[in-house]
Amino acid sequence: MLPVPRATEAKPTRTPSRLRRRKHGIYEIAFEDDVSTQWQWFPNHIFRSMEDITRTAPYAIRLFIEIWMLAPTAFSAYILSVAWSSVSSAVNLYFLSVLLHLLDDSFTSGTLDPEIYRFVAIAWLSFTLISVSVHRMQATSRDTLCTRLRAHFIPQLIGASLRADLFSMQDFYSLFPVTTRFESEFPGGSFITQFSQLTRNALAFISQVAVLLHAISYKQRPEKDVLVFFCVAYPLVRWFAPQNGIGSSAYIFWTENSAFRRMKALFGLTFCPQYRSDLILDGLTSCIDDQAGVAIEYEKSAKELGDVNDSEPYPWSGGLSRHWIWDFLMNITVDLPLAIYALTLPTRLSPTSITSMALLQQATSLLSLSIGEYSTDTSSLNGLCAYAKWLYDAIHHRSSMPQGTEPYPCTDKKSSEKGMKISFKGVCLQYPGCHHDAVRDVSFEIQPGQLVLVVGVNGSGKSSMLKLLARLFDPSKGQIFVDDKPLTSYDADKLRAAMSFLPQAPVVYPVSVRENISLGLLSNHDVDDKAVEEAAWRGGCSQWISRLNDLYDTQLQPSFDINSGWSEGMYGILSEGLKDELARNTVTKVSISGGEKQRLAAARTFMRLEKNNTKLVVVDEATSSLDPVAERDILSEFRRSRQGKTLIFVTHRFHQLVRDADQILCMRNGSVIECGSHETLLGLDGEYARLYNAQTRV
Numbered sequence: 001m002l003p004v005p006r007a008t009e010a011k012p013t014r015t016p017s018r019l020r021r022r023k024h025g026i027y028e029i030a031f032e033d034d035v036s037t038q039w040q041w042f043p044n045h046i047f048r049s050m051e052d053i054t055r056t057a058p059y060a061i062r063l064f065i066e067i068w069m070l071a072p073t074a075f076s077a078y079i080l081s082v083a084w085s086s087v088s089s090a091v092n093l094y095f096l097s098v099l100l101h102l103l104d105d106s107f108t109s110g111t112l113d114p115e116i117y118r119f120v121a122i123a124w125l126s127f128t129l130i131s132v133s134v135h136r137m138q139a140t141s142r143d144t145l146c147t148r149l150r151a152h153f154i155p156q157l158i159g160a161s162l163r164a165d166l167f168s169m170q171d172f173y174s175l176f177p178v179t180t181r182f183e184s185e186f187p188g189g190s191f192i193t194q195f196s197q198l199t200r201n202a203l204a205f206i207s208q209v210a211v212l213l214h215a216i217s218y219k220q221r222p223e224k225d226v227l228v229f230f231c232v233a234y235p236l237v238r239w240f241a242p243q244n245g246i247g248s249s250a251y252i253f254w255t256e257n258s259a260f261r262r263m264k265a266l267f268g269l270t271f272c273p274q275y276r277s278d279l280i281l282d283g284l285t286s287c288i289d290d291q292a293g294v295a296i297e298y299e300k301s302a303k304e305l306g307d308v309n310d311s312e313p314y315p316w317s318g319g320l321s322r323h324w325i326w327d328f329l330m331n332i333t334v335d336l337p338l339a340i341y342a343l344t345l346p347t348r349l350s351p352t353s354i355t356s357m358a359l360l361q362q363a364t365s366l367l368s369l370s371i372g373e374y375s376t377d378t379s380s381l382n383g384l385c386a387y388a389k390w391l392y393d394a395i396h397h398r399s400s401m402p403q404g405t406e407p408y409p410c411t412d413k414k415s416s417e418k419g420m421k422i423s424f425k426g427v428c429l430q431y432p433g434c435h436h437d438a439v440r441d442v443s444f445e446i447q448p449g450q451l452v453l454v455v456g457v458n459g460s461g462k463s464s465m466l467k468l469l470a471r472l473f474d475p476s477k478g479q480i481f482v483d484d485k486p487l488t489s490y491d492a493d494k495l496r497a498a499m500s501f502l503p504q505a506p507v508v509y510p511v512s513v514r515e516n517i518s519l520g521l522l523s524n525h526d527v528d529d530k531a532v533e534e535a536a537w538r539g540g541c542s543q544w545i546s547r548l549n550d551l552y553d554t555q556l557q558p559s560f561d562i563n564s565g566w567s568e569g570m571y572g573i574l575s576e577g578l579k580d581e582l583a584r585n586t587v588t589k590v591s592i593s594g595g596e597k598q599r600l601a602a603a604r605t606f607m608r609l610e611k612n613n614t615k616l617v618v619v620d621e622a623t624s625s626l627d628p629v630a631e632r633d634i635l636s637e638f639r640r641s642r643q644g645k646t647l648i649f650v651t652h653r654f655h656q657l658v659r660d661a662d663q664i665l666c667m668r669n670g671s672v673i674e675c676g677s678h679e680t681l682l683g684l685d686g687e688y689a690r691l692y693n694a695q696t697r698v
């Protein structure tokens, strides 16, 4: 799948450039036309970079000030240490040039003053010692900064992220930190790193050039000219050379090669630990082993792919290198200046030329280093400003769904004490990337306090229709009304607080059992143990919780783990003893069954019903994994809590609810095809009657 643009870049400030494509092995590469210039100094590119920097620089300045205010001492120490290490190469070069100059003088005059040499050597050594401690100060101040950054920015990102709609969170380029390891997530940390790289590179370059020019000024012509030429040759070549074989600073690539994709799928099937328990349960491990399948299939696909290049087209992996002439020129200007120096001035070589050559070799390699670092993307000024903008965009992210301001219950007394009134008018829903409607032209009305049953075969659109109520998605056509006002006119948070959804596959959140039950309560309620236990009992959880080692404080295995796939606290290759120690010190999380998860979610809903002013309860196939007794008990608990609430049940096993239902909606292919009471629908002898009879005859 092609990556979609980052949310903040969805509205470009200038006309989007034309995309160009080329092939590389099995990969298709796409890049932008306007930056596909061979040379980075091309005026157009420089102009665009300047434009970007002007646009984003205020963010960088703001972030800089914010970080400084967070930790003034640590940040000052950090900047000072960065500045020190930036000029250290130039100072080293300076000491070298002084030594060589003294040597030069000694050769010419035939006298040697050991005191001066000793003094220079001691000064050089002292400088190196100070550099070591400055380096340590830099590491310590960076650690302090990172801790403060995490404490400062993560709460702001949490707030912004929880306000974000589903699409923003699922965006390929999500603004929020979702996939990385928490331990290494320091919002703003990259800014500090990039800032220090940029400062280091700029200071290092300026100071080295200054020292070099100073040292060269002592030389005679033409030696001086040759030295100057070689000192500027490498930077120029490096500056002009394209970054990769395409010439564009950014490109994307993907492959549609079926043989390669199959090889990748088989690789995933075999090596992904997540598949292993299902493979074992399905008895597939033995029948897909090398004799029977996967290895043979893999070989077949590999044969089909043949020798075609399938290495990813990164310039550094050799997949997409620039033209060889650039590398040749760079090598000559970095590695061979001494040889060429000797070649161009063979008749003029003298003892002083040796010092010139040593200076030249040291200077060119230092310059190549700082210029090489400068040209990497991450340390560019543009990248630094873009990062700051990215962070503030995330902090100030607002849901892309239109938000209303109407509180719930409505202030103008339109909301009934009996429950929520819901009306659908010609509602359609088409999921992004789908070409058919999951919900098609649906219209109905549910009166406050009604108990409504939604039935239909698999995939008929029941859950999709109800997800629209919580505004997980907005309809692609039609309108939904709550208490006679458009759904979009309400403050979504306030409206959702009055709803309670119990899904078919509830998730276990990465918190304790107690918190899993009390999550979702409005903040003004104190969570007392008695209420949690009461909700657990109503959800049928008391028994299994009583068997847990830490009872309500037990940490359950969450449905999704942000760090999954990462090993905890490891460095290097572990001995058996270290592995045992790690196992002893790692918190074991308890897994619970599918039915227990449904009971836990039911307990959470009962807790909300008790404490929040809930006006709508939607139970979407939420008892499908429960045994018949537990299902009956939970459904009766819901019926008992009906007072003041509208209840919607989606279920395939609906026979025990039909007598209580005020209204039944029967769906097929995304549409409500029959609507009415149990008796009316049975009388129609249509889809509902077919489903009901199939159930009662089993």
Ligand SMILES: Nc1ncnc2c1ncn2[C@@H]1O[C@H](COP(=O)(O)OP(=O)(O)OP(=O)(O)O)[C@@H](O)[C@H]1O
Binding pocket: 431, 432, 434, 438, 456, 457, 458, 459, 460, 461, 462, 463, 464, 465, 621
């Ligand atoms: N997130 C999604 N993206 C794309 N299509 C979806 C998505 N969720 C559901 N669908 C599709 O929408 C249609 C309706 O699905 P929905 O889950 O609403 O049906 P359902 O009646 O609740 O089914 P079931 O009884 O099996 O739970 C199906 O064709 C399904 O594949």
